[in-house]
Amino acid sequence: AQSVSQHNHHVILSEAASLELGCNYSYGGTVNLFWYVQYPGQHLQLLLKYFSGDPLVKGIKGFEAEFIKSKFSFNLRKPSVQWSDTAEYFCAVNARGGGYNKLIFGAGTRLAVHP
């Protein structure tokens, strides 16, 4: 069965610090990969996604993620976080083929950025 593992459940940073959130998935075939963000009290919003092409994906608000197929990883990065980045971040994977649109979500990482 497919699964998604997010290594850090809670991360605390100061403003301007660099961020990297880990995400690994277990599936041997072709995948679509996503990072969603959930700001306090709000719904999930797409931050970025990888479907094909350049494995370095740039998203909104200065976030980027790199798909490393050999490591089954899709880590999220931001060079300098802001207080407004305080949120919960979810990695998700969708296995391509078979016509199914089911996403498997990781457990989420709560990021707190202090001024």
Next chain:
Amino acid sequence: DAGVIQSPRHEVTEMGQEVTLRCKPISGHDYLFWYRQTMMRGLELLIYFNNNVPIDDSGMPEDRFSAKMPNASFSTLKIQPSEPRDSAVYFCASSPTRDRSNEQFFGPGTRLTVL
């Protein structure tokens, strides 16, 4: 586009009562998903539909939960009878088949409290 619409946004009810949550997907999207989010269990997929037909309901916790999609623009999630452990935020999401990346678009959620 108005995005995925959910109602009500907040629901407080007493144990044993019937609860009905509603969702209107984005027009033209033919996949619809119901998720439940709690602190303990994170984000769980309950059921999803394709072209109004339930495809996978393996995430529905028990017979007290049921979901319907009578047409392409409306779905309901019903809990009868409700229990305090059903308290959670319930999200609806939709996705278009034509989007090969299988991105899902989330609604604002319904925060359910069962007393």
